[in-house]
Amino acid sequence: MVRAPALSVRNLRVVYSDRNAQVTALSVDALDVAPGTLLAVTGPSGSGKSTFLYALAGLLRPKSGTVAWDGRDLLAGSESERDRWRRHTIGFVFQDFHLLPELTPLANVLLPASFESVSAKASLKDRAAGLLERFGVPSKRKSIADLSRGEQQRVALARALLFDPPVLLADEPTASLDASAGEMVAQTLEDLAQREARTVIAVTHDPMLIERITTRFQLERGQVRQTESAKALA
Amino acid sequence: MNPLPMIIATIRRHLGSYALFVALVGIATGIGVAITAQEAALRKGSARAADKFDLVVAAPGSQTDVVMAAIYLRPGTTPLLEPAMTAQALAEPRAKISAPLGFGDSVKGSRIIGTLATFVEHLSGGLQQGRLFTAENEAVIGAAVTLALGEKFRPSHGIEEEHDGDAEDAHDHEHAVDMVVVGRMKPTGTPWDNAVAVPIEQVWRVHGLPTGHAPGDKRIGAPFDPAQVPGVPAIVMQPENISAAYGLRNVYRTNASMAFFPAEVLVKLYDIMSDVRTLMAWLAVATQGLVVLSMLAGVVAILSLHRKQFAILRALGAPRLYIFLCVWGQVVAICVLGAVLGLAIGAGAATLVSYLLTASTGIAIPARIGEDELWLVGGMVLFGLGAATIPAMLAYRYPVIESLRS
Ligand SMILES: Nc1ncnc2c1ncn2[C@@H]1O[C@H](COP(=O)(O)OP(=O)(O)OP(=O)(O)O)[C@@H](O)[C@H]1O
Ligand SMILES: [Mg+2]
Numbered sequence: 001m002v003r004a005p006a007l008s009v010r011n012l013r014v015v016y017s018d019r020n021a022q023v024t025a026l027s028v029d030a031l032d033v034a035p036g037t038l039l040a041v042t043g044p045s046g047s048g049k050s051t052f053l054y055a056l057a058g059l060l061r062p063k064s065g066t067v068a069w070d071g072r073d074l075l076a077g078s079e080s081e082r083d084r085w086r087r088h089t090i091g092f093v094f095q096d097f098h099l100l101p102e103l104t105p106l107a108n109v110l111l112p113a114s115f116e117s118v119s120a121k122a123s124l125k126d127r128a129a130g131l132l133e134r135f136g137v138p139s140k141r142k143s144i145a146d147l148s149r150g151e152q153q154r155v156a157l158a159r160a161l162l163f164d165p166p167v168l169l170a171d172e173p174t175a176s177l178d179a180s181a182g183e184m185v186a187q188t189l190e191d192l193a194q195r196e197a198r199t200v201i202a203v204t205h206d207p208m209l210i211e212r213i214t215t216r217f218q219l220e221r222g223q224v225r226q227t228e229s230a231k232a233l234a
Numbered sequence: 235m236n237p238l239p240m241i242i243a244t245i246r247r248h249l250g251s252y253a254l255f256v257a258l259v260g261i262a263t264g265i266g267v268a269i270t271a272q273e274a275a276l277r278k279g280s281a282r283a284a285d286k287f288d289l290v291v292a293a294p295g296s297q298t299d300v301v302m303a304a305i306y307l308r309p310g311t312t313p314l315l316e317p318a319m320t321a322q323a324l325a326e327p328r329a330k331i332s333a334p335l336g337f338g339d340s341v342k343g344s345r346i347i348g349t350l351a352t353f354v355e356h357l358s359g360g361l362q363q364g365r366l367f368t369a370e371n372e373a374v375i376g377a378a379v380t381l382a383l384g385e386k387f388r389p390s391h392g393i394e395e396e397h398d399g400d401a402e403d404a405h406d407h408e409h410a411v412d413m414v415v416v417g418r419m420k421p422t423g424t425p426w427d428n429a430v431a432v433p434i435e436q437v438w439r440v441h442g443l444p445t446g447h448a449p450g451d452k453r454i455g456a457p458f459d460p461a462q463v464p465g466v467p468a469i470v471m472q473p474e475n476i477s478a479a480y481g482l483r484n485v486y487r488t489n490a491s492m493a494f495f496p497a498e499v500l501v502k503l504y505d506i507m508s509d510v511r512t513l514m515a516w517l518a519v520a521t522q523g524l525v526v527l528s529m530l531a532g533v534v535a536i537l538s539l540h541r542k543q544f545a546i547l548r549a550l551g552a553p554r555l556y557i558f559l560c561v562w563g564q565v566v567a568i569c570v571l572g573a574v575l576g577l578a579i580g581a582g583a584a585t586l587v588s589y590l591l592t593a594s595t596g597i598a599i600p601a602r603i604g605e606d607e608l609w610l611v612g613g614m615v616l617f618g619l620g621a622a623t624i625p626a627m628l629a630y631r632y633p634v635i636e637s638l639r640s
Pocket of ligand 2: 095
């Protein structure tokens with residue numbers, strides 16, 4: 001069984017520079033997440049939740065501080081090392097899905113496989129098709145544009161899970177889903193963390209999802225407002 | 235790693251633009267290919283047309299003019315070789331063939347040229363049909379002349395040209411001589427394919443000149459009576475061998491005559507033209523370069539529309555090489571398709587121009603795609619691939635998160 005890396009964030013500051021102003025979007029002094037944790041990140045709009053996930057995935061360069069997975073600072077390596085690490089370690093579900101409209105739903109799910117030096121094996125194609133089926137996405141559809149938002153969201157989740165990554169970062173993974181699809185996705189996240197010991201960090205507003213997650217982390221204007229866990233609550 | 239699906243998907247998405255790029259590259263390449271192929275073919279064709287004309291003796295003046303008139307049968311004024319020189323040259327023992335060329339009238343738009351039967355035989359390398367002329371009123375036609383074997387015709391006077399010392403007054407009606415076609419030459423790929431060869435005596439007689447033989451003598455061809463030989467515009471000799479060729483050239487370099495190898499004249503002409511050729515080649519290369527650069531500018535513009543796509547790929551962990559290949563592969567596709575299209579356009583255009591030139595000059599111009607053209611096209615492709623590395627590397631530099639937000 002894969003072992004998820006432990007996450008450790010220290011003195012993280014992310015600053016966006018607009019034309020004339022500099023906005024501190026995120027400021028996290030210390031956060032540790034043990035492998036196998038299912039963590040919910042909540043907070044009002046604009047509080048820096050997506051920014052936080054980007055920082056964890058090494059997609060942006062913080063102004064200062066460190067994001068370390070298993071003690072290894074993300075910024076220590078080269079950009080191509082980070083690319084490779086991200087490919088093998090992180091599954092990312094974007095808030096806006098970021099599917100490629102040029103490709104079919106199945107090709108979107110298989111996209112990360114085309115980055116590998118060996119071409120996609122048949123087993124991977126089966127896995128991609130299987131994920132779509134499991135999430136109830138009609139597999140025959142030719143175009144992303146033909147899918148509903150909820151279906152697109154599930155394609156994005158399937159893509160993130162193609163390589164069975166040890167860490168899943170999901171930005172509002174149930175926002176566009178109805179109750180039953182939402183339940184199913186929530187169950188998937190839960191299983192990943194609890195049965196497979198993967199680290200799952202989900203940004204969410206969804207009460208249904210929040211309720212099922214015991215470790216929570218609330219952001220407000222880029223600052224950590226509150227951290228709670230089931231144990232602390234108990 | 236397999237960026238192909240991304241490349242194909244992007245090209246499909248912008249099929250119109252990419253088709254336009256391929257067309258532009260193809261047309262620019264095609265023009266370059268056509269120009270170089272055509273130029274090479276023109277040189278080859280004109281040189282080949284002069285093959286059978288080893289040594290030419292003519293009145294002093296411009297060698298180029300004589301080549302144009304005698305070999306390419308271009309209309310123009312050529313001074314006549316003095317009768318005494320003419321007689322001496324026609325009796326030259328060191329030449330296997332020493333044939334006068336006299337320009338006469340025309341029939342159905344074909345030039346009538348007076349010469350010897352032996353030269354006709356030499357030029358055509360044996361006839362295609364019929365036999366050589368043996369009497370003054372007989373004619374052997376070029377392969378492309380629209381007369382039939384056995385057909386009778388009357389030469390009509392007054393296409394394009396006059397002759398110096400033309401004793402006859404020009405008039406525009408048919409000469410009252412009946413000629414008959416007795417043979418047809420093989421195709422020679424020269425303007426002679428559209429000419430009608432007759433005995434030189436016939437041309438002399440029509441012009442009211444002595445006919446090279448005593449009055450009443452019905453014989454044609456050599457030997458001529460020196461006292462009865464008038465001047466001619468040019469004499470073609472086929473020397474026995476190389477040393478005879480140089481010997482004869484010296485003998486006929488006199489105050490009253492010049493002698494030269496047409497091949498040398500052509501080499502000089504090509505030499506003069508080679509600057510123009512180089513210039514044209516560079517223009518073709520520069521045009522191609524510019525087109526490839528503007529194609530790249532177009533690709534870059536399309537790519538910047540796709541910043542987000544690259545950001546997504548990066549966010550999913552696409553390696554640098556993958557991003558590079560996505561961009562580069564598109565340019566490769568355009569360049570390679572453009573090159574193929576260009577070769578096709580070039581070959582087509584060169585063939586068409588050849589056809590038109592052959593129709594107007596009679597010189598067979600075998601335009602072919604050769605090594606030079608392949609180098610030209612290959613160079614374009616290499617240049618495109620090289621230049622494409624710049625946008626291909628830039629694509630990796632797009633900031634990921636900013637591009638995702640756009
Ligand atoms: N590239 C950027 N340039 C400038 N400002 C940015 C950029 N990205 C985000 N911001 C700003 O940083 C802050 C945090 O943005 P972020 O997207 O992380 O919020 P969020 O919590 O995910 O919000 P939402 O719930 O609406 O998705 C916001 O004020 C946002 O406007
Ligand atoms: Mg967000």
